[in-house]
Amino acid sequence: MPELQLKQLYDGFRDPRTVAELASQIKQLAAKLEEPVNVMEVCGGHTHTIMKYGLLQLLPDNIEFIHGPGCPVCIMPKERIDQAAALAQIPDVILVTLGDMIRVPGSEGSLAQFRAKGCDIRPIYMPLDALKIAQENPDKTVVYFAIGFETSTPMTAVLLEQAEKLGINNLLFHINHVLVPPAIDAVMADPETRVNAFIGPSHVSVITGSQIYQPTVDNYHTPVVVSGFEPVDVMQSILSIVKQKVEGRCELENQYERAVSYKGNEAAQQKVNQYFTVRPSFRWRGLGPIPNSALMLKPEYRHRDAELKYGERLPVKEIDDHKACQCGDILRGKAKPQDCKVFGRGCTPKPR
Ligand code: SF4
Numbered sequence: 001m002p003e004l005q006l007k008q009l010y011d012g013f014r015d016p017r018t019v020a021e022l023a024s025q026i027k028q029l030a031a032k033l034e035e036p037v038n039v040m041e042v043c044g045g046h047t048h049t050i051m052k053y054g055l056l057q058l059l060p061d062n063i064e065f066i067h068g069p070g071c072p073v074c075i076m077p078k079e080r081i082d083q084a085a086a087l088a089q090i091p092d093v094i095l096v097t098l099g100d101m102i103r104v105p106g107s108e109g110s111l112a113q114f115r116a117k118g119c120d121i122r123p124i125y126m127p128l129d130a131l132k133i134a135q136e137n138p139d140k141t142v143v144y145f146a147i148g149f150e151t152s153t154p155m156t157a158v159l160l161e162q163a164e165k166l167g168i169n170n171l172l173f174h175i176n177h178v179l180v181p182p183a184i185d186a187v188m189a190d191p192e193t194r195v196n197a198f199i200g201p202s203h204v205s206v207i208t209g210s211q212i213y214q215p216t217v218d219n220y221h222t223p224v225v226v227s228g229f230e231p232v233d234v235m236q237s238i239l240s241i242v243k244q245k246v247e248g249r250c251e252l253e254n255q256y257e258r259a260v261s262y263k264g265n266e267a268a269q270q271k272v273n274q275y276f277t278v279r280p281s282f283r284w285r286g287l288g289p290i291p292n293s294a295l296m297l298k299p300e301y302r303h304r305d306a307e308l309k310y311g312e313r314l315p316v317k318e319i320d321d322h323k324a325c326q327c328g329d330i331l332r333g334k335a336k337p338q339d340c341k342v343f344g345r346g347c348t349p350k351p352r
Contacts (some may be wrong), residue, residue, distance in 0.1 A: 138170060179293050
């Protein structure tokens with residue numbers, strides 16, 4: 001694949017006239033649909049585009065978006081955040097994590113609140129920043145609270161590789177890397193799910209390739225279109241899905257060919273396979289335990305595993321979602337986000 005310039009990712013893909021033309025084509029074609037199309041955009045990045053550009057308002061009533069479980073912060077169960085907080089309270093531990101994670105509440109509060117109480121918790125911009133912090137603090141143990149989907153895992157693998165290579169032994173990992181296909185399976189396992197098409201996440205697909213969605217197409221007979229993040233990308237993907245539905249096809253398509261190939265980034269996949277193995281089960285906020293849906297360090301890297309080293313000091317109690325939480329139903333398309341009665345009251349990402 002030739003080297004991609006950043007501008008190529010968006011140039012022309014935010015053009016309002018193109019969006020309007022696509023909306024018109026979708027509307028004409030959607031009039032031929034025999035049943036509504038309920039498209040799950042798995043990734044929060046797509047949800048952002050849909051909201052920011054008002055794309056839902058441009059679509060006919062028989063096309064709906066169902067916002068999926070593709071945000072690694074939102075799906076993190078409280079007990080994992082509780083474990084991060086427990087690690088941060090151990091004397092001489094510096095807990096580092098990506099900035100998004102800091103304000104998400106665990107059962108005893110968010111990491112931001114624990115930081116305010118004096119814990120050494122540092123948000124970082126990219127995983128390799130953890131290496132520098134470990135080098136600068138040789139008398140402390142730095143724990144990287146690693147989050148993210150297939151997109152972010154290669155960066156954690158590179159961090160681990162560098163720590164091994166440079167002999168930086170005071171850097172440990174608490175691994176919370178999760179996988180998209182098992183989450184799709186969890187959504188589709190519900191016989192009442194209304195999802196009948198997918199927009200495939202693009203960041204994830206850059207790494208994995210579009211190949212990972214072929215089982216979704218085959219097993220559930222739903223179209224999957226891997227889509228870029230710009231409004232033209234999303235509208236083109238919706239048009240492709242509607243075409244498939246009207247023509248009675250269920251296929252894997254790749255709208256985001258400027259960044260995604262079928263096989264993906266094989267060098268990154270190799271790095272991930274070198275350091276990680278599949279975790280038998282991981283609990284997702286809203287979806288509960290999903291088998292084989294996350295990663296953990298391979299046994300040969302257990303000396304880097306904070307969950308093992310500090311196992312006795314970490315809380316293991318599973319914390320259920322708020323009684324009124326409707327995450328699971330929202331993720332399956334059985335409820336709308338606005339149906340939640342506790343958003344901004346019982347459930348808020350803001351430090352209290
Ligand atoms: S309680 Fe409501 S706002 Fe909070 S996570 Fe659940 S569905 Fe979302």
